[in-house]
Amino acid sequence: MRKAALSTLLITTVAAAAMMTSSQAFAYGAGDFFTRVGVAKVVPKSDNGTLAGGALSVDVQDKTDFAFTLGYRFHDKVGIELLAALPFKHDIHLNGDNIASTKHLPPTLTLQYYPLGGTHSRVQPYVGAGINYTRFSDEQLTIGDLDLDNSWGAAGQVGVDLLIDGNWALNAAAWYIDIDTDASVNGASAGTVEIDPVVVMAGLSYRF
Secondary structure (H helix, E strand, C coil), rough: HHHHHHHHHHHHHHHHHHHHHHHCCCHHCCEEEEEEEEEEEECCCCCCCCCCCCEEEEEHHHHHHHHEEEEEEECCCEEECCCCCCCEEEEEEECCCEEEEEEEEEEEEEECCCCCCCCCCCCEEEEEEEEEEEEEEEEEEEEEEECCCCCEEEEEEEEEEEHHHHHHEEEEEEECCCCCEEEEEEEEEEEEEECCCEEEEEEEEEEE
């Protein structure tokens, strides 16, 4: 009888320990630092405006490159995340001709909401809203000197983590970023370029 009780107690203890270990491994919430790394594609909107009083239609081309994020969860359901990357280089078509290009660095900070945060769900969706700062550099134009002003704008985000284990997850995310820049050609104001891209990223998430 005592052996049976001892066996039952041992099995119960082992099962409880396993459940606690699993819960600790997959609990997803406050206090987590995390990074997400992957391949991101920046897709500007189709109509990017005109320059030189409407004489030049602007078409900013898509670009795919490496990107990463850093974030922190200060509440089970609320956190912050910074999107960073190496500078993206975009070709710019003017009236259909590929005669310009620029690099841009678009750090984007979002405040995020995780509806399933604090639970042990392996699927963890999230949404975010925040602000973007875009720095342009290395502008090139075959018919003159091009200068694009740095810009500030709003940003929105959706994403999901699919947890693999206690630290790793598959990640997919998308941002809409408001990027409008004033352009100058040969030192004279030429108009506004409205890039307003959707950024999609797929990769891995790691929490510390």
